[in-house]
Amino acid sequence: MTTPALLPLSGRRIPTLSPGASSFPHHRATLRLSEKFILLLILSAFITLCFGAFFFLPDNSKHKRFDLGLEDVLIPHIDSPKEGKHASGQVVIHGQGGHDEHRHREEEESLRDKIRADHERALQEAKEKLRKSREELQAEIQTEKNKVMEDLKKKDPGPKPLPPVPMPKVVSVSDGEPPEPDVKEKRDKIREMMKHAWDSYRQYGWGHNELKPLAKKGHSTNIFGNSQLGATIVDALDTLYIMGLHEEFKDGQEWVEQNLDFGVNAEVSVFEVNIRFIGGLLAAYYLSGQEVFKLKAVQLAEKLLPAFNTPTGIPWAMVNLKSGVGRNWGWASAGSSILAEFGTLHMEFVHLTYLTGNPAYYQKVMHIRKLLAKMDRPNGLYPNYLNPRTGRWGQRKYIFWFREQKTVGLAIERHLIRKSNGGLTFIGEWKNGHLERKMGHLACFAGGMFALGADGSPDDKAGHYLQLGAEIAHTCHESYDRTVLKLGPEAFKFDSGLEAVAVRQNEKYYILRPEVIETYWYMWRFTHDPKYRQWGWEAAQAIDKYCRVSGGFSGVKDVYSSNPTYDDVQQSFFLAETLKYLYLLFSSDDLMPLESWVFNTEAHPLPVLHLGNITLPGSEPAQR
Numbered sequence: 135m136t137t138p139a140l141l142p143l144s145g146r147r148i149p150t151l152s153p154g155a156s157s158f159p160h161h162r163a164t165l166r167l168s169e170k171f172i173l174l175l176i177l178s179a180f181i182t183l184c185f186g187a188f189f190f191l192p193d194n195s196k197h198k199r200f201d202l203g204l205e206d207v208l209i210p211h212i213d214s215p216k217e218g219k220h221a222s223g224q225v226v227i228h229g230q231g232g233h234d235e236h237r238h239r240e241e242e243e244s245l246r247d248k249i250r251a252d253h254e255r256a257l258q259e260a261k262e263k264l265r266k267s268r269e270e271l272q273a274e275i276q277t278e279k280n281k282v283m284e285d286l287k288k289k290d291p292g293p294k295p296l297p298p299v300p301m302p303k304v305v306s307v308s309d310g311e312p313p314e315p316d317v318k319e320k321r322d323k324i325r326e327m328m329k330h331a332w333d334s335y336r337q338y339g340w341g342h343n344e345l346k347p348l349a350k351k352g353h354s355t356n357i358f359g360n361s362q363l364g365a366t367i368v369d370a371l372d373t374l375y376i377m378g379l380h381e382e383f384k385d386g387q388e389w390v391e392q393n394l395d396f397g398v399n400a401e402v403s404v405f406e407v408n409i410r411f412i413g414g415l416l417a418a419y420y421l422s423g424q425e426v427f428k429l430k431a432v433q434l435a436e437k438l439l440p441a442f443n444t445p446t447g448i449p450w451a452m453v454n455l456k457s458g459v460g461r462n463w464g465w466a467s468a469g470s471s472i473l474a475e476f477g478t479l480h481m482e483f484v485h486l487t488y489l490t491g492n493p494a495y496y497q498k499v500m501h502i503r504k505l506l507a508k509m510d511r512p513n514g515l516y517p518n519y520l521n522p523r524t525g526r527w528g529q530r531k532y533i534f535w536f537r538e539q540k541t542v543g544l545a546i547e548r549h550l551i552r553k554s555n556g557g558l559t560f561i562g563e564w565k566n567g568h569l570e571r572k573m574g575h576l577a578c579f580a581g582g583m584f585a586l587g588a589d590g591s592p593d594d595k596a597g598h599y600l601q602l603g604a605e606i607a608h609t610c611h612e613s614y615d616r617t618v619l620k621l622g623p624e625a626f627k628f629d630s631g632l633e634a635v636a637v638r639q640n641e642k643y644y645i646l647r648p649e650v651i652e653t654y655w656y657m658w659r660f661t662h663d664p665k666y667r668q669w670g671w672e673a674a675q676a677i678d679k680y681c682r683v684s685g686g687f688s689g690v691k692d693v694y695s696s697n698p699t700y701d702d703v704q705q706s707f708f709l710a711e712t713l714k715y716l717y718l719l720f721s722s723d724d725l726m727p728l729e730s731w732v733f734n735t736e737a738h739p740l741p742v743l744h745l746g747n748i749t750l751p752g753s754e755p756a757q758r
């Protein structure tokens with residue numbers, strides 16, 4: 135039998151035993167036993183190790199494969215030891231062998247290449263942009279903007295169109311070209327003035343409420359709060375349309391479509407916003423038939439409605455378009471609302487109900503009417519201030535406010551209209567128990583109003599009212615004619631030998647107001663007396679001579695000074711009213727005939743609604 139080779143156990147060499155060679159047989163047997171034991175121990179330890187290894191060695195199949203996204207490469211802080219990333223932040227790819235690792239490294243490499251290529255492309259584009267001119271860049275930005283707008287429009291089709299209502303019978307707008315060449319020439323001049331006013335605003339004040347024609351920048355006043363609502367655009371639209379300035383009209387329409395948004399945090403005058411914006415938008419709608427104007431008018435009207443949430447239903451003078459909170463001007467007799475303001479919402483609100491079918495607008499203004507009809511009227515006149523909380527009159531100041539009631543007309547004549555020593559008929563102001571012999575430029579509209587009222591009056595009254603209109607037109611003309619600039623002051627007196635002349639320095643200004651020219655136009659329509667065209671032309675020439683500057687038209691501070699200074703404001707009503715009335719004065723009567731159109735306080739024409747033939751939602755037969 136061969137002896138197995140000894141295992142090196144302790145570094146000692148164990149001698150090999152051969153058969154029959156042993157001189158000490160017992161000793162030899164003992165050694166063999168201990169060796170065997172040691173061998174057994176070693177063997178069992180080895181088996182235990184292998185068994186343990188089977189359970190505790192990591193399982194490769196559980197290792198996630200890395201999907202190399204950009205984040206894995208660029209964002210070291212998300213590394214986690216579990217995910218097999220190195221604490222340094224470098225990506226370590228666990229693989230199942232060299233092949234996987236190689237593949238992942240390739241993927242990583244190609245990703246890096248892609249990022250590098252992207253960066254280079256972006257750099258290249260930036261360099262190209264820098265080489266472009268300002269205009270090219272602006273054009274590119276505009277194209278991008280338009281694209282975004284288009285996309286937005288596709289996603290959001292906007293408010294639903296309103297239910298269709300029959301359009302009132304609107305006589306189509308004729309060109310109104312006068313047959314006489316000299317009149318046509320004058321009309322062309324007025325059109326040119328409108329172009330100058332519009333183009334200047336377009337260039338220097340676009341989107342602002344008004345224009346500073348000398349500073350050549352935008353302008354606004356507190357009646358618009360801190361809003362930027364493009365008042366001049368909205369106010370001018372119908373004048374542009376009537377004058378046939380269609381490119382300009384389209385330009386304005388585009389601005390309205392894209393920019394006119396009433397969800398602004400601005401506290402505005404309810405009256406001014408109604409006559410300028412709602413009136414302007416409704417007129418633009420009726421003239422052009424473009425739905426956008428109707429939609430915008432209704433959106434705005436919704437914003438004004440909270441102003442009527444007062445204990446009496448008499449609206450606040452101001453409302454915040456965003457919050458709907460209303461309040462009154464501090465200067466208006468202890469927080470009163472102003473009759474001349476809340477009494478001038480009627481036409482627009484009736485049209486809103488007509489167009490939308492929503493009775494709320496009609497009901498709000500009819501409520502004002504009913505309430506006023508029930509109130510006491512000292513001397514038959516309505517005072518100008520009414521407290522919307524208590525429903526009581528404020529300070530007893532009477533200015534001119536007219537309803538179609540005969541009695542009020544008579545009371546106005548009895549208490550407010552006087553003749554000066556020089557024979558000029560004027561409308562004074564009743565204050566603190568006596569009549570102040572002073573007339574405001576604003577009151578000059580009354581000439582036209584009496585002429586208009588004469589038209590529907592019984593025969594015995596018609597002549598009288600037309601005569602009254604003519605007398606007021608004459609007085610207001612005198613207030614222009616007695617100045618150096620041939621432009622009328624803000625207020626003029628009939629006292630102590632003074633006849634239609636301003637006394638106080640702060641009443642000598644002319645701010646492009648329309649009322650005198652408005653009266654000339656009505657008087658022209660009803661009498662065709664050439665003097666009205668003559669007076670209108672004098673005023674137009676004076677405006678062009680003294681108010682025109684390179685950046686538009688400006689008001690002047692003193693009409694008695696041969697060297698006037700400017701107030702640097704081109705009022706929106708200059709485009710809405712003054713130039714419109716001048717243009718109509720030199721047009722034939724078939725342009726905007728008065729049987730079909732009625733002009734609101736801001737000269738915005740609305741079609742005459744014959745309420746006898748229409749049932750408005752919310753109206754009762756007795757109210758019509």
Ligand code: DMJ
Pocket residue numbers: 576647648649707711735736
């Ligand atoms: C216009 O806004 C309107 O005519 C308003 O009724 C009075 N003030 C200006 C014009 O003077």
